[in-house]
Amino acid sequence: xxxxxxxxxxxxxxxxxxxxxxxxxDETVQIGEAYGRILATDVHATYDLPHFDRSPLDGFAVxxxxxxxxxxxxxxxxxVLETVAAGQFPRLEVTDGCATxxxxxxxxxxxxxxxxxxxxxxxPAEHSDTVRLKRSLKPGENxxxxxxxxxxxxxxxxxxxxINAGTLAVxxxxxxxxxxxxxxxxxxxxxxxxxxxxxxxxxxxxxxxxSNGIMLSALIAEAGAIPVLFPGxxxxxxxxxxxxxxxxxxxxxxxxxxxxxxxxxxxxASLVDEPEVELLFNKVAMRPGGPTxxxxxxxxxxxxxxxxxGACFLGFELFVRPAVQQLSGVPDAGPRLxxxxxxxxxxxxxxxxxxxxxxxxxxxxxxxxxxDFNEKAGNLGTLKDSECFIVxxxxxxxxxxxxxxxVLSHATPSWRKEG
Amino acid sequence: xxxxxxxxxxxxxxxxxxxxxxxxxDETVQIGEAYGRILATDVHATYDLPHFDRSPLDGFAVxxxxxxxxxxxxxxxxxVLETVAAGQFPRLEVTDGCATxxxxxxxxxxxxxxxxxxxxxxxPAEHSDTVRLKRSLKPGENxxxxxxxxxxxxxxxxxxxxINAGTLAVxxxxxxxxxxxxxxxxxxxxxxxxxxxxxxxxxxxxxxxxSNGIMLSALIAEAGAIPVLFPGxxxxxxxxxxxxxxxxxxxxxxxxxxxxxxxxxxxxASLVDEPEVELLFNKVAMRPGGPTxxxxxxxxxxxxxxxxxGACFLGFELFVRPAVQQLSGVPDAGPRLxxxxxxxxxxxxxxxxxxxxxxxxxxxxxxxxxxDFNEKAGNLGTLKDSECFIVxxxxxxxxxxxxxxxVLSHATPSWRKEG
Numbered sequence: 001x002x003x004x005x006x007x008x009x010x011x012x013x014x015x016x017x018x019x020x021x022x023x024x025x026d027e028t029v030q031i032g033e034a035y036g037r038i039l040a041t042d043v044h045a046t047y048d049l050p051h052f053d054r055s056p057l058d059g060f061a062v063x064x065x066x067x068x069x070x071x072x073x074x075x076x077x078x079x080v081l082e083t084v085a086a087g088q089f090p091r092l093e094v095t096d097g098c099a100t101x102x103x104x105x106x107x108x109x110x111x112x113x114x115x116x117x118x119x120x121x122x123x124p125a126e127h128s129d130t131v132r133l134k135r136s137l138k139p140g141e142n143x144x145x146x147x148x149x150x151x152x153x154x155x156x157x158x159x160x161x162x163i164n165a166g167t168l169a170v171x172x173x174x175x176x177x178x179x180x181x182x183x184x185x186x187x188x189x190x191x192x193x194x195x196x197x198x199x200x201x202x203x204x205x206x207x208x209x210x211s212n213g214i215m216l217s218a219l220i221a222e223a224g225a226i227p228v229l230f231p232g233x234x235x236x237x238x239x240x241x242x243x244x245x246x247x248x249x250x251x252x253x254x255x256x257x258x259x260x261x262x263x264x265x266x267x268x269a270s271l272v273d274e275p276e277v278e279l280l281f282n283k284v285a286m287r288p289g290g291p292t293x294x295x296x297x298x299x300x301x302x303x304x305x306x307x308x309x310g311a312c313f314l315g316f317e318l319f320v321r322p323a324v325q326q327l328s329g330v331p332d333a334g335p336r337l338x339x340x341x342x343x344x345x346x347x348x349x350x351x352x353x354x355x356x357x358x359x360x361x362x363x364x365x366x367x368x369x370x371x372d373f374n375e376k377a378g379n380l381g382t383l384k385d386s387e388c389f390i391v392x393x394x395x396x397x398x399x400x401x402x403x404x405x406x407v408l409s410h411a412t413p414s415w416r417k418e419g
Numbered sequence: 420x421x422x423x424x425x426x427x428x429x430x431x432x433x434x435x436x437x438x439x440x441x442x443x444x445d446e447t448v449q450i451g452e453a454y455g456r457i458l459a460t461d462v463h464a465t466y467d468l469p470h471f472d473r474s475p476l477d478g479f480a481v482x483x484x485x486x487x488x489x490x491x492x493x494x495x496x497x498x499v500l501e502t503v504a505a506g507q508f509p510r511l512e513v514t515d516g517c518a519t520x521x522x523x524x525x526x527x528x529x530x531x532x533x534x535x536x537x538x539x540x541x542x543p544a545e546h547s548d549t550v551r552l553k554r555s556l557k558p559g560e561n562x563x564x565x566x567x568x569x570x571x572x573x574x575x576x577x578x579x580x581x582i583n584a585g586t587l588a589v590x591x592x593x594x595x596x597x598x599x600x601x602x603x604x605x606x607x608x609x610x611x612x613x614x615x616x617x618x619x620x621x622x623x624x625x626x627x628x629x630s631n632g633i634m635l636s637a638l639i640a641e642a643g644a645i646p647v648l649f650p651g652x653x654x655x656x657x658x659x660x661x662x663x664x665x666x667x668x669x670x671x672x673x674x675x676x677x678x679x680x681x682x683x684x685x686x687x688a689s690l691v692d693e694p695e696v697e698l699l700f701n702k703v704a705m706r707p708g709g710p711t712x713x714x715x716x717x718x719x720x721x722x723x724x725x726x727x728x729g730a731c732f733l734g735f736e737l738f739v740r741p742a743v744q745q746l747s748g749v750p751d752a753g754p755r756l757x758x759x760x761x762x763x764x765x766x767x768x769x770x771x772x773x774x775x776x777x778x779x780x781x782x783x784x785x786x787x788x789x790x791d792f793n794e795k796a797g798n799l800g801t802l803k804d805s806e807c808f809i810v811x812x813x814x815x816x817x818x819x820x821x822x823x824x825x826v827l828s829h830a831t832p833s834w835r836k837e838g
Contacts, residue, residue, distance in 0.1 A: 031618060035637045049799065052624055058682040085684045087614025089625045103682040105614055105726070107625040118681055127683075150800055157803065164830075165641065166802030169634035169728055172618045173627070173799055195506025195524055199450060199591045205471060206508045206526040211588040218454045218584035262537055263477040263522040264546075265504045307524070309588055336834035338781040362757040365823050367786050380468065380592055381569055383585030384576065404784050411583075412831040415755035 005283035005291075010318060010353070013281040014334060017294050017319055020280075020301055023329035024183045024252060031171055034163050036224060037181035038328045045154040046174045048147030053108040056144045060099040060121060060131050061112035067136040075122060075132035083127070084109065099131055108143060115142035160331045162224070185225040185327040187320070188251035189216055192232050192259035192267065193307055211380065212257035212305075212312045219316050220255070223324040233259070237270045241277065241297070248300040252327055255320055258307030260291040268293060268304045285352045285394070289315045310379045314355050314389065317410045335389075335408040342390065342405045343370035347398040354394075357386040360413040369407045387411045424702035424710075429737060429772070432700040433753060436713050436738055439699075439720055442748035443602045443671060450590055453582050455643060456600035457747045464573040465593045467566030472527040475563045479518040479540060479550050480531035486555040494541060494551035502546070503528065518550055527562060534561035579750045581643070604644040604746040606739070607670035608635055611651050611678035611686065612726055630799065631676035631724075631731045638735050639674070642743040652678070656689045660696065660716070667719040671746055674739055677726030679710040687712060687723045704771045704813070708734045729798045733774050733808065736829045754808075754827040761809065761824045762789035766817040776805040779832040788826045806830045 008016070026040035055061060062078060070076035078099040081092045090109035094100055100109045108115075114137040118124035122132040150156065156170045157163075163171075163181070171179060196210040197203070213229070220227040230247045233240040233256075248254050259268035260282070272279045272295060282293040289311035293304040303323065305315035317335060325333035343361060348354075356371040369390045372382040391406040392398055399405055427435070445459035474480060481497060489495035497518040500511045509528035513519055519528045527534075533556040537543035541551040569575065575589045576582075582590075582600070590598060615629040616622065632648070639646040649666045652659040652675075667673050678687035679701070691698045691714060701712040708730035712723040722742065724734035736754060744752035762780060767773075775790040788809045791801040810825040811817055818824055 031633065035640070047622065050627070051622060058680055058685075083683060085614075085682075086612055087626050101683070103684060104680055105612070105627070124681075149798060154800075156800060161803075164803050165634045165637035166732070166805060168637050169630040169732075169802055170799050172630040172633045175618060175622070175628060177619045193505055193524070195504075199594060200596045203466065203470060203594070207506050208469070208524070209592050209594060211591040214450065214591045215584045215588035218587050221454070222584065261477055261523055262543070263504075264502060264520070265522060313585070313588075338834050339784045340781070341784050362759070362786055365758045365760050365786050367781055367784050379568060380589050381573075381575060383588055384580075384583050386585060409832070409834055413828070415757050415828055 007283050007285055008281040009285050013284045013292070013294070014319060014322060016280040017301065017303070017323055018326050018333060020296060021323055021326040024185060024327050026180045027183050028178050028180055031168060031177055031179060034171070034179050034181060035165070035168065037163050037184075038224065038330060039157055039159050039161050039163060040180040040182050040329065041159050042155050043157045043171065043176065043179070045150045045152055045156055048152050049150040049173065050144055050146055050148065053146050054144050055102045055104060055106050055108060055115045055142065057115060057117045057142060058104050059102060059115045059117040059142070060133070061094060061102045061109050061115050062099045062133070062137065063094060063096065063112060064114040064137045064139045064141065066097060067114070067116070067133055070133040070136045072134045075134050077130050077132050080129055080131050101131070113139045113143065117142065160329050162330070182329045185253060185324050186228050186251040187220045187225045187324065188228045188230055188247045188254040189213065189220065189256070190230040190232055190247070191257050194265070196232075211309055212307065215309070215313065215383070216255060216257060216316060220320070220324070223321045224328055225324045233267055235265065235267055237267055237274060240267045241271055241274045244271070244302060245297050248297055248302060253320075253323055254300070254302040255305065256302075257305045257312045260293045260304045260306055262291070271295070286314070287350055287352050287354045290352065292319065294319065308379070309383060310357070313357075313383050313386065317389065317408070321410070335410055338367070338407050338409060339404050340367040340369040340407045342399045342401055342403050343368040345398070345401045346371060346392055349397055350392065350394060352394050354392040355389040355408075356392060357382060358390045359385060359387045359416070360407070360409065362415060369405060387413050426702050426704055427700040428704050432703045432711070432713070433738060433741060435699045436720065436722070436742055437745045437752060439715060440742055440745040443604060443746050445599045446602050447597050447599055450587060450596055450598060453590070453598050453600060454584070454587065456582050457643065457749060458576055458578050458580050458582060459599040459601050459748065460578050461574050462576045462590065462595065462598070464569045464571055464575055467571050468569040468592065469563055469565055469567065472565050473563050474521045474523060474525050474527060474534045474561065476534060476536045476561060477523050478521060478534045478536040478561070479552070480513060480521045480528050480534050481518045481552070481556065482513060482515065482531060483533040483556045483558045483560065485516060486533070486535070486552055489552040489555045491553045494553050496549050496551050499548055499550050500528075520550070532558045532562065536561065579748045581749070601748045604672060604743050605647050605670040606639045606644045606743065607647045607649055607666045607673040608632065608639065608675070609649040609651055609666070610676050613684070615651075630728055631726065634728070634732065634802070635674060635676065635735060639739070639743070642740045643747060644743045652686055654684065654686055656686055656693060659686045660690055660693045663690070663721060664716050667716055667721060672739075672742055673719070673721040674724065675721075676724045676731045679712045679723045679725055681710070690714070705733070706769055706771050706773045709771065711738065713738065727798070728802060729776070732776075732802050732805065736808065736827070740829070754829055757786070757826050757828060758823050759786040759788040759826045761818045761820055761822050762787040764817070764820045765790060765811055768816055769811065769813060771813050773811040774808040774827075775811060776801060777809045778804065778806045778835075779826070779828065781834060788824060806832050
């Protein structure tokens with residue numbers, strides 16, 4: 001199996017992986033703990049919003065019929081009955097020739113059908129028994145009607161949506177102290193390779209510090225899952241397989257970096273010949289990360305990423321993040337595909353689609369994608385700047401500046417000024 | 420002051436606010452706790468990366484001069500000296516006619532100046548005393564040179580950058596177990612308004628549940644600050660001012676919602692007449708959120724947002740998030756301005772620039788901005804979908820579909836399929 005691997009397109013590989021993953025169970029959390037979680041069910045408006053007719057501004061609630069003749073030069077004078085602040089219940093009905101001084105958000109008094117703003121009356125700062133209106137009003141003018149924003153039963157957020165600050169606002173409004181969310185996926189993580197040193201170990205000739213571990217751990221948390229760290233693997237495939245099975249029983253998904261290539265010590269690569277291992281893919285038509293591997297052990301999903309930091313990062317965004325989304329019940333799991341104009345010519349030919357890390361730039365309303373030129377130099381150094389992957393198709397002579405290319409966006413574009 | 424306020428453009432108001440804010444002090448955190456934090460200093464490469472010449476693939480390290488005549492039909496045969504795995508130190512020098520079996524990431528043996536990949540040799544899976552090369556190699560081919568990615572002293576990340584997963588990878592590589600970051604700003608928060616009920620209180624006619632509190636709390640945390648919750652204010656301006664001063668002494672920035680309008684009970688609005696209060700602005704040329712107010716009390720910054728949820732949200736993104744960035748030492752604090760084509764005509768005239776919440780859409784490489792139509796209906800319901808604010812300039816007759824508009828982006832575009 002080491003040198004004779006079956007090629008999968010990125011889409012085929014992603015499809016095989018996601019096909020075996022189903023949404024995890026739900027749990028109930030307090031609203032104060034719900035930020036960033038994925039809703040397990042649709043959530044509905046529990047009452048009409050607003051739940052009473054109210055004034056959207058500071059002014060006077062009136063009968064519009066009383067205001068017909070009002071103008072700047074000939075104001076209409078009404079008798080002020082009371083003042084109603086937001087949160088108060090109006091005591092008096094507005095009858096002919098009368099008005100109620102009313103504050104933003106306060107409940108409309110019975111009898112009134114319009115509100116005139118302070119600034120369209122004379123001496124609004126003065127509390128007086130009368131008010132003089134400098135313009136006429138139409139029925140319903142400046143009144144927010146009960147149910148105008150949302151009727152009882154309206155879906156306010158859907159299952160699979162990530163809860164953000166705006167979601168919390170609407171949940172609070174409708175009195176949801178608790179909310180049902182999908183349990184956070186537990187994602188196991190280990191790095192392979194006898195060349196790896198820990199962050200606090202001194203450098204030794206020939207060895208490198210493990211940078212994928214902390215990177216993947218942060219990416220897993222960022223994706224909304226719980227990273228669970230495991231030690232590396234022994235060299236013998238049979239024992240390694242047992243370890244992986246052991247790890248997998250503790251988590252919903254297992255991820256590793258390294259050991260997927262054709263080298264003599266690539267224990268993951270050799271695993272695929274073991275019984276009880278169902279290979280999903282171990283050759284993907286992409287650069288970097290071609291040997292990215294995924295398999296099921298006893299039906300449980302394991303994704304083995306390349307040890308190269310750039311390939312590891314790409315593999316995370318293409319396979320692990322979508323897998324976490326799928327486990328979390330996010331609809332249409334997977335990176336978002338868009339089109340942008342390539343900002344600079346990329347002419348290096350490649351037998352497979354090349355995924356260039358890069359950034360999105362806006363210029364006069366057009367979207368440009370600028371590669372970070374990370375094929376070799378700066379592989380590690382530009383990881384932090386990556387906002388998207390620019391897909392250079394296989395073969396041919398690359399893409400010219402200005403040509404439309406496919407882009408997979410995975411982070412907030414900084415929309416930095418060009419420099 | 421209640422009805423005679425001085426108008427500020429959004430840019431003027433933001434400028435006045437940010438002018439008084441300086442970067443907070445720093446603190447040292449372990450790398451495992453550094454995700455999302457803002458670097459306090461530039462960070463440098465502590466050695467040449469890679470720190471030894473290494474092989475970027477699985478193959479054989481050779482002298483390129485030995486391979487000159489090699490071809491598919493007439494392979495060159497070399498004697499294999501040893502196998503070097505990643506992390507091992509090569510024991511033998513490669514001399515004429517010899518090769519070292521070498522794995523990805525392993526150190527180059529002395530004497531060798533190129534690497535041929537397994538697949539370009541005969542029977543690579545077999546461990547043998549000899550290897551037959553099916554092609555020639557140039558000097559330096561397939562060798563990653565010491566320092567090729569980064570030389571010692573190169574800046575790997577700059578002060579003011581937010582630490583993401585990629586930053587962690589490069590910090591780990593260079594052995595940074597700890598890192599100096601800017602202390603998280605403490606942002607005090609309270610809501611005003613006697614109409615407000617807590618989430619778990621039953622609805623009462625005329626009252627509404629406080630949705631701004633939990634929304635702002637989440638937004639503050641999301642912006643990288645620590646929300647500190649305070650109770651609301653008493654009605655008397657003098658006592659209210661004392662409370663605000665008291666709150667301000669515990670935090671780096673104070674934020675509230677409500678009470679900024681011209682209503683009789685708007686205690687914040689009346690504060691500006693108090694001594695020891697330095698008004699920054701209380702009228703901003705924007706809709707919604709015109710009465711958004713900011714002041715200094717004893718030199719400490721206080722931002723009072725509108726109580727209307729949409730205006731409160733806009734005020735947070737326009738003023739509070741930039742203020743948190745400024746306190747955190749982020750360069751060029753403030754929302755990112757870009758241009759996009761308006762997706763649908765917006766013709767409602769307005770004497771002030773109108774900030775429409777909306778989303779960014781890509782179509783054939785062009786960027787479109789689609790308003791969520793939230794002026795009245797759905798004010799609360801569409802908060803969660805906001806990715807940007809579309810600026811409709813003052814006066815005139817709005818903007819036609821297809822016209823370029825300014826857009827302030829504040830969240831990751833979902834790049835959803837149009838629907």
